[in-house]
Amino acid sequence: MTSNDLLAILPELALVLGGGVLVLAEVFAPSLRRAFGVLAAATAAGALTLRWTLAADSLVFSAALRIDDLARFVDTYVLVAVILAALVAVPYLDRTRQAFGEFYGLLLWAAAGAMVMAKTDHFLVVFVGLELLSISLYVLSAFHRTSGVSLEAGWKYLVVGAFAAAILLFGIALAYGATGTFSLAEVTAKAAARELHPTPLLLAGLAFILAGFAFKLAVVPFHAWAPDVYQGSPTPVTALLSVVPKGAVLVVLARIAAAFAPATLTPQWLPMLAAVAVASMTLGNLVAIAQRDLKRMLAYSGIAHMGYALVGLVAFGRDGLAGVLVYFAAYTLMNIAAFAVVAAFSESEDEPHLLTDLAGQGWQRPVLAFALSIAMFSLAGIPPTVGFTAKFLVFRAAINDGWVWLAVVGVLNSLVSAFYYVRVVFYLYMKPLPKREPDYAEPWTIRLVAAGCAAGVVGFGVLPAWLLGLAEAAAAALVR
Amino acid sequence: MHDTLLSTLILTPGAAGLLLLLLAPRRADTFVRWAGLVTSLATLALAGMAWARFDASNPGFQLVEQRAWLPQIGISYSLGMDGIALVLVLLTALLQPLVFISSWLSISKHVKGYVSAMLLLETGVLGAFLATDLFLFYVFWELMLIPMYFIIGVWGGERRIYAAVKFVLFTLAGSLLMLVGILYLGYLHHAQHGTWSFAYSDMLTLDIAMGSGFWGSPQLLLFAAFALAFAIKVPVWPLHTWLPDAHVEAPTGGSVILAGILLKLGTFGLMRFNRPLFPEAWEAATPLFMTLAVVAIIYGAFVAWAQKDIKKLVAYSSVSHMGFIILGLFAGTVASTQGALIQMINHGLSTGALFMLVGVIYDRRHTRLIEDFGGLATVMPAYTFAFLLATLSSIGLPGLNGFVGEFLILAGAFAKHPIAVACGATGIVLGAVYMLSLVQRVFWNALVHEENRTLADLTWREWLAFAPLAVFMVWIGVQPGTFLALSEAAVRQLIGG
Numbered sequence: 001m002t003s004n005d006l007l008a009i010l011p012e013l014a015l016v017l018g019g020g021v022l023v024l025a026e027v028f029a030p031s032l033r034r035a036f037g038v039l040a041a042a043t044a045a046g047a048l049t050l051r052w053t054l055a056a057d058s059l060v061f062s063a064a065l066r067i068d069d070l071a072r073f074v075d076t077y078v079l080v081a082v083i084l085a086a087l088v089a090v091p092y093l094d095r096t097r098q099a100f101g102e103f104y105g106l107l108l109w110a111a112a113g114a115m116v117m118a119k120t121d122h123f124l125v126v127f128v129g130l131e132l133l134s135i136s137l138y139v140l141s142a143f144h145r146t147s148g149v150s151l152e153a154g155w156k157y158l159v160v161g162a163f164a165a166a167i168l169l170f171g172i173a174l175a176y177g178a179t180g181t182f183s184l185a186e187v188t189a190k191a192a193a194r195e196l197h198p199t200p201l202l203l204a205g206l207a208f209i210l211a212g213f214a215f216k217l218a219v220v221p222f223h224a225w226a227p228d229v230y231q232g233s234p235t236p237v238t239a240l241l242s243v244v245p246k247g248a249v250l251v252v253l254a255r256i257a258a259a260f261a262p263a264t265l266t267p268q269w270l271p272m273l274a275a276v277a278v279a280s281m282t283l284g285n286l287v288a289i290a291q292r293d294l295k296r297m298l299a300y301s302g303i304a305h306m307g308y309a310l311v312g313l314v315a316f317g318r319d320g321l322a323g324v325l326v327y328f329a330a331y332t333l334m335n336i337a338a339f340a341v342v343a344a345f346s347e348s349e350d351e352p353h354l355l356t357d358l359a360g361q362g363w364q365r366p367v368l369a370f371a372l373s374i375a376m377f378s379l380a381g382i383p384p385t386v387g388f389t390a391k392f393l394v395f396r397a398a399i400n401d402g403w404v405w406l407a408v409v410g411v412l413n414s415l416v417s418a419f420y421y422v423r424v425v426f427y428l429y430m431k432p433l434p435k436r437e438p439d440y441a442e443p444w445t446i447r448l449v450a451a452g453c454a455a456g457v458v459g460f461g462v463l464p465a466w467l468l469g470l471a472e473a474a475a476a477a478l479v480r
Numbered sequence: 481m482h483d484t485l486l487s488t489l490i491l492t493p494g495a496a497g498l499l500l501l502l503l504a505p506r507r508a509d510t511f512v513r514w515a516g517l518v519t520s521l522a523t524l525a526l527a528g529m530a531w532a533r534f535d536a537s538n539p540g541f542q543l544v545e546q547r548a549w550l551p552q553i554g555i556s557y558s559l560g561m562d563g564i565a566l567v568l569v570l571l572t573a574l575l576q577p578l579v580f581i582s583s584w585l586s587i588s589k590h591v592k593g594y595v596s597a598m599l600l601l602e603t604g605v606l607g608a609f610l611a612t613d614l615f616l617f618y619v620f621w622e623l624m625l626i627p628m629y630f631i632i633g634v635w636g637g638e639r640r641i642y643a644a645v646k647f648v649l650f651t652l653a654g655s656l657l658m659l660v661g662i663l664y665l666g667y668l669h670h671a672q673h674g675t676w677s678f679a680y681s682d683m684l685t686l687d688i689a690m691g692s693g694f695w696g697s698p699q700l701l702l703f704a705a706f707a708l709a710f711a712i713k714v715p716v717w718p719l720h721t722w723l724p725d726a727h728v729e730a731p732t733g734g735s736v737i738l739a740g741i742l743l744k745l746g747t748f749g750l751m752r753f754n755r756p757l758f759p760e761a762w763e764a765a766t767p768l769f770m771t772l773a774v775v776a777i778i779y780g781a782f783v784a785w786a787q788k789d790i791k792k793l794v795a796y797s798s799v800s801h802m803g804f805i806i807l808g809l810f811a812g813t814v815a816s817t818q819g820a821l822i823q824m825i826n827h828g829l830s831t832g833a834l835f836m837l838v839g840v841i842y843d844r845r846h847t848r849l850i851e852d853f854g855g856l857a858t859v860m861p862a863y864t865f866a867f868l869l870a871t872l873s874s875i876g877l878p879g880l881n882g883f884v885g886e887f888l889i890l891a892g893a894f895a896k897h898p899i900a901v902a903c904g905a906t907g908i909v910l911g912a913v914y915m916l917s918l919v920q921r922v923f924w925n926a927l928v929h930e931e932n933r934t935l936a937d938l939t940w941r942e943w944l945a946f947a948p949l950a951v952f953m954v955w956i957g958v959q960p961g962t963f964l965a966l967s968e969a970a971v972r973q974l975i976g977g
Binding site for chain 1: 549590619623625626630640648649659660667
């Protein structure tokens with residue numbers, strides 16, 4: 001380990017140490033509790049700044065970590081998501097009297113796990129990063145330890161997650177048996193030298209790896225945990241859970257796909273991904289229509305959105321990967337905007353977050369309602385929002401790669417999804433207020449997060465060139 | 481090139497709408513109404529400036545603007561105006577202030593939202609008429625969706641939710657497939673010229689194979705993807721079922737904009753995209769669309785005849801009238817296409833006026849059922865005159881605008897499609913039947929309902945909203961040459977004659 005190695009992972013170190021400090025501060029300086037959230041956000045912001053100051057072209061820790069434009073892009077949306085989630089959590093935890101340092105410590109550790117996982121070339125480091133991320137999230141999901149639904153969420157997530165981890169590990173072992181290496185860089189070299197063959201062993205290994213990751217992505221048929229966990233977890237955690245692990249896992253999948261050269265070595269990979277994408281989009285959108293609880297609806301919407309993102313991976317290449325990355329940046333903004341508002345529109349955590357609770361709020365709480373509406377239109381993919389740009393890019397890549405039917409399935413799914421997203425707007429603005437007006441708090445941090453995300457959603461929708469430029473540079477780091 | 485007139489024209493209403501939405505205080509209704517009116521008048525002035533600088537002898541795009549937008553994938557922010565776009569822009573800019581005037585008092589809740597939505601909608605409409613990049617066109621096209629959803633859903637009638645959701649889903653169903661079509665065109669450009677592009681002028685250079693069969697023909701599939709979006713908007717029978725709901729439930733201003741302008745986007749799209757981009761598919765689809773047009777004309781007329789609700793009657797008359805426009809477009813001669821274009825304007829004026837006038841008695845009586853009226857001519861003479869003028873314009877009385885359009889369409893189409901013209905012409909007779917029987921039942925017959933005796937006649941504000949429309953109805957009727965000349969060169973180029 002050289003000083004160069006340590007310098008390159010300074011952002012991750014900052015997060016891990018910052019998290020540790022917060023956990024210790026809980027013990028030794030509990031009077032500072034009010035500042036924990038802001039401190040966590042500041043630590044993440046510091047890590048983000050560090051990541052952008054450091055050079056992004058190094059291979060460190062014996063080539064286990066690859067710090068390139070792709071890593072920087074993923075770090076950026078992971079950290080942005082963490083900052084936003086921490087800000088949403090401040091008033092939320094105050095209200096539920098759970099404002100403990102451990103919460104923010106785990107938040108930062110989860111981010112570190114996701115960041116490590118997304119920038120490694122080594123299967124075992126992927127696994128370590130994934131576990132750091134997952135274990136932090138298991139605890140965070142169950143953070144309302146007096147609430148039954150929260151405990152249930154944490155427990156379910158843990159059981160399913162452990163199961164998925166085992167499957168993933170099994171797949172990694174099989175792939176190791178077939179390739180003789182844990183390193184994706186070496187796999188790439190072997191594939192280029194035509195030393196790899198699509199043996200049953202390798203295919204089984206890849207299938208298990210895909211299945212393991214599919215649990216984390218919550219795509220069909222490995223999605224069943226998502227609605228319960230989304231619903232039960234504290235809302236800021238749900239916000240984080242819905243973007244960070246999925247974003248990191250997709251990048252790992254992209255790295256694997258790039259290494260195993262899907263089109264030549266393993267053509268079976270593409271139909272498998274396409275089938276998962278179609279099933280996720282269709283089932284996610286159809287079932288979301290039937291939901292009455294906002295968080296559950298967003299869970300199914302998330303299942304569908306992972307389907308759209310997978311379309312970009314099916315159409316693998318620079319265009320497809322850039323599309324997926326823009327998709328994730330977009331998804332982060334619109335999903336966190338939605339969950340921030342959901343966190344505000346509830347009186348107590350034990351109650352379901354019913355759609356009907358939104359009735360008439362559009363005219364009562366204009367800022368939050370407007371932000372939620374913009375998030376919904378963006379999730380539905382209606383221009384001029386970044387959700388539309390992202391879908392456009394993904395479908396463009398699909399058509400460019402000859403997957404016209406997949407793009408058609410995708411747009412038809414957008415039509416289905418418009419129904420339930422627009423219904424949220426309908427409740428906000430077109431339903432009368434109930435007789436007993438709900439007592440919603442509207443703290444300024446949530447307003448800030450929601451309005452900021454909404455501004456980002458529209459801003460990147462109108463002027464997407466910069467974001468796409470970043471994503472293309474990041475994609476070029478992986479696919480030349 | 482950095483002429484910014486068109487950008488200013490497009491963005492003025494939207495920017496003002498956003499500013500009002502974000503900054504205007506909640507209870508400043510009067511201020512917001514004035515701000516909306518002034519903005520729309522400024523937009524009208526800008527459209528007038530564009531008209532003044534327009535050279536009618538030049539068939540191409542003028543006042544062109546082009547900026548890089550998403551250069552990585554060949555998307556540019558490019559605008560341009562030809563004669564076809566000009567007349568529709570003028571119609572839009574003219575109707576918008578009239579809508580604000582006519583709904584000055586009838587909209588009393590959430591005035592700020594209403595005015596903002598209307599202004600954003602105007603930006604979407606103007607942008608769609610003037611965009612010369614397919615991606616940009618799509619963005620503006622979809623931009624219209626959200627404001628209209630709010631206008632119907634918040635300020636509409638009893639079944640507004642159903643109507644609003646139906647409107648959104650129908651529109652999206654069409655436009656999403658168009659999006660795939662647009663993407664495929666960009667991909668074709670990439671395949672044929674090596675770069676991605678969505679520019680309209682580049683699309684015209686594409687060689688799109690006809691192939692064999694429907695599913696094996698890229699050109700037919702693309703034609704269908706675009707035509708579906710536009711046919712839903714027009715609406716072409718049998719895709720019209722959203723229209724009566726949306727029109728009837730929308731507030732008066734929403735109906736005026738919907739009938740007056742939004743429907744025209746469908747026929748405009750067919751003219752702008754389907755015909756020049758997919759000429760062979762256009763030929764192949766002509767018999768189908770001719771048939772659908774004739775069915776729409778006759779079906780719309782009969783269904784209108786059977787209506788008990790005045791607004792519904794006017795809504796179904798739109799189905800019939802839009803059928804004429806489709807007939808003119810697909811007949812494909814210069815005269816019939818010019819007729820279709822002028823008929824778009826006429827329909828905007830006369831149906832816009834009719835919806836406005838229906839709104840006038842609805843505001844007074846809160847009913848639109850024909851049987852609740854009768855004998856209004858003695859109580860509201862000025863209103864009767866206005867309604868009759870709009871009716872006569874709508875049914876094509878010589879000397880008023882409707883006649884010009886219908887005559888040109890039928891005369892231009894006769895040589896090639898005599899049967900379609902013969903069937904379509906019966907629609908004119910039927911149009912006279914249902915409109916005049918409406919006039920008779922509402923205005924002539926005996927005054928049987930006591931509450932109608934005290935109805936107030938048109939106020940000065942209602943006159944103000946109606947008068948400009950009346951002026952144009954007569955002007956186009958008497959001197960159509962002035963307006964036809966604007967689009968003649970562009971239409972000739974489109975037809976290739």
